[in-house]
Amino acid sequence: MAKLTDEFYLKDDFEETSYEDWKQMAEKDLAGIPIERLKTRTYEGIYLKFIYTQDDIKNLDQLSNKPGYKNFLRGTKTGGYLDKPWLIAQEIPYVIPKDFNNALRFDLSKGQSAIKILLNKASQKSNDVNKEIEPPGVYIQNLNDINNVFENIDITNFPVFVQTGFSTLGFLILFVSYAKEKGIDLNKIKGAFESDPFDFAISEGHLPIPVDKVFDEMSLVTKWTLKNIPNLKTIGVSSLNYHNAGANSVQELAFSLSTAVEYIKQMLERGLKIDEIASNIRFTFGIGSLFFVEVAKIRAARMLWAKIIEAFSGNEDSQKIDIHAHTSFTNQTVFDPFVNLLRTTTEAFSAITGGVDSMHTNFFDESFRTPDEFSRRIARNTQIILNEESHLNQIIDPAGGSYYVESLTDEVAKKSWALFQEIEGEGGMLKSLEEGFPQHQTEKIANEKKTNFAKRRGILVGTNLYANMKEKKLEVIVQEVNTTLKKNADEFKKSRNENELIPILDELIKNTENIIDKGITAVIKGVTLNELSNAVRKNYKEEIKIKTLKIHRLAEPIEELRDASLEYKNKTGHLPKVFLLPMGPLAQNKARADFSRGFFEVGGFDVISKQRFHTVESAIDMAIKTDSKVIVICSTDETYPELVPVITKGIKEKRNDAMIILAGYPKDFIDQFKQNGIDEFIYVGADLYHTLKNIMIKTGVISK
Numbered sequence: 001m002a003k004l005t006d007e008f009y010l011k012d013d014f015e016e017t018s019y020e021d022w023k024q025m026a027e028k029d030l031a032g033i034p035i036e037r038l039k040t041r042t043y044e045g046i047y048l049k050f051i052y053t054q055d056d057i058k059n060l061d062q063l064s065n066k067p068g069y070k071n072f073l074r075g076t077k078t079g080g081y082l083d084k085p086w087l088i089a090q091e092i093p094y095v096i097p098k099d100f101n102n103a104l105r106f107d108l109s110k111g112q113s114a115i116k117i118l119l120n121k122a123s124q125k126s127n128d129v130n131k132e133i134e135p136p137g138v139y140i141q142n143l144n145d146i147n148n149v150f151e152n153i154d155i156t157n158f159p160v161f162v163q164t165g166f167s168t169l170g171f172l173i174l175f176v177s178y179a180k181e182k183g184i185d186l187n188k189i190k191g192a193f194e195s196d197p198f199d200f201a202i203s204e205g206h207l208p209i210p211v212d213k214v215f216d217e218m219s220l221v222t223k224w225t226l227k228n229i230p231n232l233k234t235i236g237v238s239s240l241n242y243h244n245a246g247a248n249s250v251q252e253l254a255f256s257l258s259t260a261v262e263y264i265k266q267m268l269e270r271g272l273k274i275d276e277i278a279s280n281i282r283f284t285f286g287i288g289s290l291f292f293v294e295v296a297k298i299r300a301a302r303m304l305w306a307k308i309i310e311a312f313s314g315n316e317d318s319q320k321i322d323i324h325a326h327t328s329f330t331n332q333t334v335f336d337p338f339v340n341l342l343r344t345t346t347e348a349f350s351a352i353t354g355g356v357d358s359m360h361t362n363f364f365d366e367s368f369r370t371p372d373e374f375s376r377r378i379a380r381n382t383q384i385i386l387n388e389e390s391h392l393n394q395i396i397d398p399a400g401g402s403y404y405v406e407s408l409t410d411e412v413a414k415k416s417w418a419l420f421q422e423i424e425g426e427g428g429m430l431k432s433l434e435e436g437f438p439q440h441q442t443e444k445i446a447n448e449k450k451t452n453f454a455k456r457r458g459i460l461v462g463t464n465l466y467a468n469m470k471e472k473k474l475e476v477i478v479q480e481v482n483t484t485l486k487k488n489a490d491e492f493k494k495s496r497n498e499n500e501l502i503p504i505l506d507e508l509i510k511n512t513e514n515i516i517d518k519g520i521t522a523v524i525k526g527v528t529l530n531e532l533s534n535a536v537r538k539n540y541k542e543e544i545k546i547k548t549l550k551i552h553r554l555a556e557p558i559e560e561l562r563d564a565s566l567e568y569k570n571k572t573g574h575l576p577k578v579f580l581l582p583m584g585p586l587a588q589n590k591a592r593a594d595f596s597r598g599f600f601e602v603g604g605f606d607v608i609s610k611q612r613f614h615t616v617e618s619a620i621d622m623a624i625k626t627d628s629k630v631i632v633i634c635s636t637d638e639t640y641p642e643l644v645p646v647i648t649k650g651i652k653e654k655r656n657d658a659m660i661i662l663a664g665y666p667k668d669f670i671d672q673f674k675q676n677g678i679d680e681f682i683y684v685g686a687d688l689y690h691t692l693k694n695i696m697i698k699t700g701v702i703s704k
Contacts, residue, residue: 019053026050042293043248043445046411052403060410062303067396072302073409075355076320080396087358088383089114089161089324093136093370095481097148097488100138105153107376111384114191114358115155117162123529124165124200125208133482135370140171142528144492146178156184160191161282161324161358166200166207168193168234169217169536170529172225173519180520186229192282192322194236195221198259198433201546203241210542211430218263219270222280224516233322235263235281242438243286244329245549246446249297249412254419255438256283257304258429264312265428278309278318285356287347288328292408294347295399298323298354300413304420325351325359332367333555335562336462336471340364343460345382352392353399359383367553369476436547443550453554454689463555464688467562467601489528496526508535557689558602564702565604576701577628580609581619583635583643592634592663599682603692605630616643620650623658629699630659632682637666640673648677659699 026035038050049056057063062071068078077083090112094100104115120137133139140146164171172193179186197214201207207214222234237260239252247255260281267277283301287294306319327347332340344362351359361379363371371379387393399405423432432438452458459465504522508515519532527535569575578600582589589612597607608628613619623631633640633647644662651658662673665683673681680695696702 019051019055022051042290043448044250044293044412044415046293046408046415048408052407054403056403056407057410060406062410063401063406067400070316071306072320073299074397074400076302076357080355081352081393082396085113085387085393086352086356086383087114087159088112088380088387089116089159089358089360090376090380091116091118091136091360092138092376093118093366095120095133095135095137095139095479096484097138097140097145098151101149101151101153103373103376104149106373107380108153108158110377110380112380114159114161115153116360117149117160119162119164119171121165121204123171133485135481139481139485140174141489141530142492142526143174143177143181143523144488144495146174150178156188158191159358160189160193162191162193163236163238164193164195166195166197166209166214167217168195168221169515170519170533172221172234173516173532174523174529176228176516177520177523181524187231189229190231192233192236193221193225194238194282194284195234196236196238196259198262198429199236199238199241201433201544202439202549203551205548206543206545208543209537209540211544213537213540215263215266215270219267219272220516222267222272222276225280226276233280233282235267235277236284237263237281238284240284240286240326241549241551242442243288244551245442246330246449246552247442248445249288249290249293250415250419251438251441251445252285253297253301253304253412253416254423255429256285256301257308257416257420258423258432260305261308261424262429274309274312274314275318278312278314282322282324284324284326286328286330287325287351289331289343289347291346291350292405293412294350295354295405296409296412298325298351298356299397299399299405299409300416302355303409303413304417323356323358325356327351327360327362329362329367329551330553331460332362332364332553333460333463334368334559335473335555336468337364337368337474339460339462340367341378341382344379345386348382348386349392352386353395355397365474369474370479433546434544439547439549446550446552449554450557451687454557454687455685456688457685458554460555463558464602465598467598467604469601469604469606473566492526492528500525501527501531505531505535508532509538512536561603561689561692561696561702563604564696568701575604575606576630576696576699577626578605578607578630578632579623579626579628580607581623581631581633581647582609582612583616583619583633584612584614584639586612588636588639589634592636595684596632596634596661596663596682599686599688600630600632600692602688603696616646616650619647623647623651624654629657630661630695632661632663634663637664637669640664640666641669644669644673644678645676648673652677659695661695 023035035050040048062073065071067075067080092100092103094103118137120133120139122133123140138149195218197207225232225234237256239256242252242255264277302321305321309319327344331343341364348361361382363375363379365371365375423429453464456464462468504525508518515536565575580593580596582593593609600607635643648660651660659679660677661680661682662678663682665681697704
């Protein structure tokens with residue numbers, strides 16, 4: 001019996017195979033089809049090859065660096081997640097402060113490792129105090145509110161991340177007032193209070209104060225925190241809205257970098273140094289379902305950010321990017337919502353593989369209701385399982401060295417850099433936003449994605465493919481929050497001395513010097529965030545108008561059809577019906593009958609297919625007797641010239657209300673079959689949404 005030697009080499013046991021050898025064998029299996037036909041084009045305009053080899057990365061200079069060094073392609077820490085796992089930073093979208101606190105305390109005790117606060121939009125606007133307040137985001141206006149948010153939580157034990165909108169000034173004053181009242185050492189506070197005015201503008205369509213004042217406040221806050229809360233970042237750069245509006249990864253990266261550079265330039269003009277600015281910026285990226293593209297995006301972001309900060313003469317520590325990941329909203333579905341769990345898991349996996357610093361994983365039901373404890377637990381545990389059971393906390397750049405991923409990272413980086421340079425060459429991100437360039441570019445890709453989704457080149461399982469007709473929609477519970485908030489606000493106002501506030505607010509209006517210190521005194525006396533904002537910004541008039549991004553979910557058009565079918569059922573007692581006419585032997589009709597069933601079930605139709613028909617007479621007889629308004633002929637292209645004229649004539653002589661569909665698209669006979677009476681064709685590559693909607697309009701399921 002042969003013994004293994006102490007040293008052995010697998011290469012010695014196998015004959016070496018060249019790329020050409022592999023190519024010839026592959027093309028033989030493909031029956032002579034050129035292997036180049038297997039290339040796949042991404043939304044970034046990158047062509048993914050069928051196989052990658054060492055030759056694809058031999059000229060990539062950036063690969064020579066190790067994790068934690070130089071361009072940080074392989075990570076900003078030498079030990080990857082061994083040094084420090086990513087932070088589980090789940091947003092809790094509850095509006096009422098006490099509800100938020102109860103959920104946060106529970107979630108922190110169950111594995112969440114950072115506090116993530118999304119401020120309600122009404123908290124960010126000085127003129128919204130009396131308007132209806134809707135989720136998501138906690139509504140914080142005064143010391144009572146912030147006390148309720150952090151009650152029984154030691155905020156020095158967790159990083160605190162807050163999305164503050166277009167300015168952090170008001171929230172910072174409120175937070176410091178709270179900390180002063182509670183005796184909290186500000187040196188122990190870590191995290192980020194992120195103002196991102198451009199993100200606010202593309203979401204809301206405007207900036208409520210002049211641009212120069214926005215940056216004045218950003219500068220003021222950053223300078224103050226550098227002295228008083230040194231471990232707190234103050235500037236956010238988010239691409240999440242671009243992502244959820246349909247942008248591709250190259251656009252997300254380029255728009256983010258251009259935004260960051262605009263912020264850097266504005267802060268430099270106001271006396272801050274590059275290392276002070278760069279170390280205060282925190283990025284947020286949306287994470288979609290294209291696994292390797294998302295991995296490449298995160299890795300490319302580190303490399304490009306290092307390049308930019310180096311060009312500004314920033315030190316090596318400033319070149320380390322801080323990345324928060326947020327899984328995709330645009331991929332979420334209302335129907336078959338538990339599939340959202342799978343989507344979110346793969347998205348989270350790609351973010352971790354790319355090497356993010358913190359992450360929020362979506363709640364499976366967030367697209368149609370406020371998540372409850374169960375939803376929060378599943379979303380949180382997605383990350384915990386990836387960490388503790390999949391052991392992803394024990395990896396250092398697992399994609400590093402992969403011919404495919406390294407090549408893809410390089411292509412994403414180059415295309416992002418080119419788009420970034422285009423924006424900078426035209427005057428920067430602010431000018432670009434005012435002219436609508438990022439919005440237009442995002443919309444182009446969004447339309448491409450919508451088209452592919454409608455034609456099922458892009459798939460959301462359970463929505464545009466494999467619809468579950470036995471599904472019962474989950475209950476939606478609408479929580480009324482405004483009564484509680486109004487009660488809280490009234491109680492707070494009763495507790496303060498209104499007469500004391502008048503001179504305080506007058507002083508804030510007249511003199512905004514030392515505004516943070518004055519604001520802290522005012523808030524402790526009982527001034528609210530809205531009152532503070534109105535006083536400080538009383539004389540501001542100007543605002544810029546920005547074209548908003550259209551945030552959407554890909555599933556919305558199909559869900560519109562499913563809802564229309566359910567509405568039809570409520571009126572008639574049954575779903576809209578489709579009757580299949582599978583003609584001939586099983587082998588002749590099964591493929592198209594199965595395809596037709598799946599096609600119509602996507603729209604919520606009840607598909608009836610009781611038997612196969614071997615004669616046109618029996619098929620016509622059953623089609624006339626059925627109460628279905630939609631009848632689908634299922635057979636082969638070869639048999640259609642004989643079957644279609646007879647069947648359509650026989651049905652339409654007796655059923656003027658019948659809409660006859662042909663499963664397939666025999667190109668040479670389309671016009672003829674239309675003349676025979678075929679009303680519509682369904683086939684692989686058809687525009688599923690518009691076809692189904694047209695059928696539903698014509699059959700009275702929905703109005704135009």
